[in-house]
Amino acid sequence: MITVSDSCARGKREDLSGPAVAEVLRKAGFEPVAQQVVPDESVQIQNLLVRLTREVRLVVTTGGTGIATRDVTPEATQAVCDRVLDGVAERMRSEGVKRTPFAALSRGICGTRGMALVLNLPGSPKGAVESLQAVLELIPHALELLEGHTEHHSAKI
DSSP states (O other): OOOEEEETTTSSOOHHHHHHHHHHHHHHOOOOOOOEOOOHHHHHHHHHHHHHHHHSSSSEEEEEOSSSSTTHHHHHHHHOOOOEEEHHHHHHHHHHHHTTTGGGGGOOOEETTTTTEEEEEOOOOOHHHHHHHGGGGGGHHHHHHHTTTTOOOOOOO
16 A cells, blocks of 8 residues: 655655555455555655565555646556556546546556556545445456466356
8 A cells, every 4th residue: 555645755744545545455355564655756656566566466556646747656657567457447537427527637547567456546535445446346356367367257047
């Protein structure tokens, strides 16, 4: 779990998004093993993503996905990912605009690096939680596919 925020990294604002997202993940059966705050600096974000994707299977970021000049999380994520999963981010935004038109301004992405899934969420606690909930059911299957479990089971009709 990575919170990308200049003000939180400087200690000028409390990180509310990271803990809120971690709680949703816990309730869904995931065990967050690290929660870190970094400033909106592409190289720092990339280095942390590279390190964490070697250690864990799911890395979730919150913050830095908007259109402000300092919002660089999507670019940093794309720089280290092997593949981008456009449909996951599309689902987050399509669900988000049902609640606020501003969700369309989110540039968060989802991608893979090795056998890890990386998911960018918005910085607001409400937006982060709602975006995660919009794609939560996809995560276990995505992780199975990354492990190599690619067999398709046909439904009995």
